Amino acid sequence: GDSVTQMEGPVTLSEEAFLTINCTYTATGYPSLFWYVQYPGEGLQLLLKATKADDKGSNKGFEATYRKETTSFHLEKGSVQVSDSAVYFCALRGSQGAQKLVFGQGTRLTINP
């Protein structure tokens, strides 16, 4: 079945550092890919998405490019802030069958001032 694998956390960076959180997926067909963010004590919020190969999703300085050849959707940000501290989830929605939303295990990010 469809699956998502994220880099293990936790990840700790200093403010203004460059961020990469790796995400790879396994799916049949042409899934849509997402990054969700969960701030402490809150639900999941959609951060960005890409629905076809070579699409780049971007929001709040975060970017991710849908790479079909490497089945990847890595999250990047050029200069992180303390307010970016949260748990980040990579997810896919399959293009076949029930098309359920499948999540990776989440990566906890902490940014120190």
Place this chain on the structure above:
Amino acid sequence: DSGVTQTPKHLITATGQRVTLRCSPRSGDLSVYWYQQSLDQGLQFLIQYYNGEERAKGNILERFSAQQFPDLHSELNLSSLELGDSALYFCASSQTPKNTEAFFGQGTRLTVV
């Protein structure tokens, strides 16, 4: 605010008991999803409904059941509760099952003592 409302926010109950979690989807959304988030297993898909009909089932225990009502709100019933059922339960909604993104509620934190 995602527009998805979950009640209650917190629930503490004893082992062996039964509880009902409620979800109101965003206005106009016909599809509802339930997820369980525990510390050791990340986000697990439980079940999906579309316009009152069950659409897909994930790792949902037989002690758990759900339904979606004509007004599109959904309830997740958890019975014969065990300590291991303690988790955050999220509801999400989308316009249709084929819609790319889903919007999440704030979650219900269930603690079984």
